[in-house]
Amino acid sequence: MTYEAVIGLEVHVELNTPTKLFCDCPNRPGDLPNLNTCPVCLWFPGALPQLSQEALEKAVTACLGLNCTIQTESAFDQKVYYYPDLPKGFQLSQHHKPLAKKGWLDILVDGRKSQRLGIHHVHMEEDVAKLIHETEGRTPVSLVDFNRAGAPLIEIVTEPDIRSPEEAMEFLKVLRSQIRYTGASECSLEKGSMRVDANISIRPQGSGIMNTKVEVKNMNSIQNVGDAIAYEIKRQTGCFEKSEPVLLHTRLWDPEKQMTVPMRSKFSGPCVPDPTVPRIIINDTWLAEKKAKLPEMPIQKVERFIKSYGLTRDEALIMSQDRDLSEFFEKTVINYHQPRKAANWITSHLIPALKEREISINEVFLTPERFQSLLCMQDKDKINAKAAREVLLRLLEENKSPEEIVEEQGFRQLSDIDDLESVVERILQDNPSGIQDYKAGNTKALGFFMGKAMKATQGKANPKMLKELFTKKLA
């Protein structure tokens, strides 16, 4: 029998608002423990939560980016459970009346076929404190850091529309890109601003039944999510074949061992309407303003890039993935008439260099204007491709124009015909055996001469002119 997987994702995204969800404390991950706290997020007696307008706006913007219908009325509930990272005994979350419903994202399956995956709803909630487990001597101690307590989150709950690890990964990439575009979050699984839980069950192909699902947590990258789902499908298929029951529980992904391990039986506490935080009523005018402020989303941008700049779909996809990078690309090609060349340089050289340095395009000295003049210098044979790559790397770290760097470092290409001619003549004189080889029909000899000439000019010779000169002299 063949089986198919039924996969639904629950994605927590930490909004990048300056303050927390219900108080004015800074929402700044990475600060010293318990620095950003107040009576509200420490939940001291007598404190009252005050919903942040900015968090609501960012949440709405993110939901619009996921094609959701914003609900006219939404409300907070208390998700009741006790754990040391939640000392007030309940988490404020929207269970009965979520902020948004019925969203969707289109993904490309096998890089071609477009498929629409549904989002059941998106709700707002507050994050809990962070527990740090240490030992003092031999005694295990648990420390609580409240900096994260009360940070604004949205939870995106998908429909069980996903059928494979690849689809799940593709969905997450599209989701990440969409939310990053809205500016609501960085959506980094690695840094914890995006957390993904996957619910997975197995059924005989096409049977349409919903079997017991297993929840998998602790995936710290999109690749981890794919691996964990693939493992879980295999494990559950094994259970089916051995007629062992699949139990409702939660498992943790162990990236070292590349397997999921059981964690606890799934706990769901009651959700009681919160009597303190007022209901959220959204009117059409306000919503229309938010919609109008929404940037052009990647899906539309891809189409426009193909049409306006003649990019291939793959090129357009890469150019539109990151909002900042897409804006960088567009500014570069305002006065540059080879958009495909710019796109290829961004893909092959700029993106890998940024990745290696773990920084974004906004954190480097390189501007679109400088990038454009670098490309032009290469087009005009002022520098060769190898030198251009070197200059690009320096432009990331130095606040200088490409012209300045080329001058300083002596990257200017040797294109003076007289200079090159003397180099060519000297090399031919020094290597008479090479000339004989060439004349005997050995085409590799030309390469040999080119190498010698490049070495002699420290890689600065214009290769095109060099080749022409050698061919002429040897004729």
Added chain:
Amino acid sequence: MNSTIFSFYPPEEKPGSLRVAIQPNMSCEGWPSNAGSNALENYTALEDATVIRLVKKADARIVGSVHMSELGFGLVGDTGGQAVRENLADVALITDNMGEARVAAAVSGLPGFKPSCAIVSRLGLIGLIPSMESWGMVGRKIPNINSIMAAVCVNDGQDFSMTGETLPDFNKGLLQFKQSATIGVAEKYENRLTNSERSAWKRAVVMMENAGFQIETIKMPEAKLFAQVHNVIGAVEASSSAGKYDGVRYGHRAAGTANWNEMYLKSRGEAFGTLMKAYLFQGAYFQFENFAAFENACRVRGSLVDEINHVLSKVDWIASLTTREKPHAYKTAGISEHYEAFAFTIPASLMGLPAIQLPGIAWDENVDFGLHITGSPLSDPEMLALAAYLEPKKGGGSKK
């Protein structure tokens, strides 16, 4: 410093003509604020509650913090009414969850008031039942209550549940009372009363008619529904509110426990009194085991609000006794006895309506049961005007 009436009072007196007593669940910076519970043992308020800040700003001084029932549920151990009766304060602020301020006033032969919900900021009130709790007050006279309301009915922008509508204005002093009002009385109300209660009630009706009011019989929802709905929703909200009292950062912490789970269980087990434990247990039961009952209670609450609004569109006020002959609100032990003792004051708490208790009108032999009047939301200033109009006409005064 402390005494039989005050759990804490400051060593030096501050200036201010009106003397105000508070409860230790009302945050007053630097004052012990245990809310009458070991679960908040040694907890000191970090900053003033909005109401406390506003009272300090007015021509008033806070004379001390009285003893209170655990977390403000019921009146067992409360000395707020006593502080005013013994002339140690002109006004006592008493948290009103189910009628505590009004019943404390009735038992002390004094006026007591609970404002409309959402017109006084709850910031700094260490509460228990957020959807029903209110700053209540017992005053020597109605003008004292009006002065406090004038000081505290201010939107502080920090309690987001406050009404978006214009707040009632108490600053012009007591309004001139309009005499042509109609007062509604529940159909067959007398059938619910004991002989002594009925005799007091009849006296009150005669007095109201003599004062020029038109008494009309109204159809009210079944009386016990109010108590049942209050009990289910109140217990659930209390269970959530008290969830944070774990003895970790403040409050009683049990000694000699092996791990954190044991620490929480034992600390909470030791911290709360029997009545509160029973109430929290009920709340947890509805949260975890019988959520449908809670949902039903919320639905019934909604329809009760509709029915009362309908009644209040036909009459200006609704009247009843304030307190019952038995059980005694200060001594009663069980939850069901509490709901019986507060039966007449619970509807206004559940609906968020303003309500006032007046002494010396509904009395029999040696017992003053108190006249209880409820009105429409935000009718608070008119209600105080009505009370001031009735106050000097009391037929013989409190016999307590």
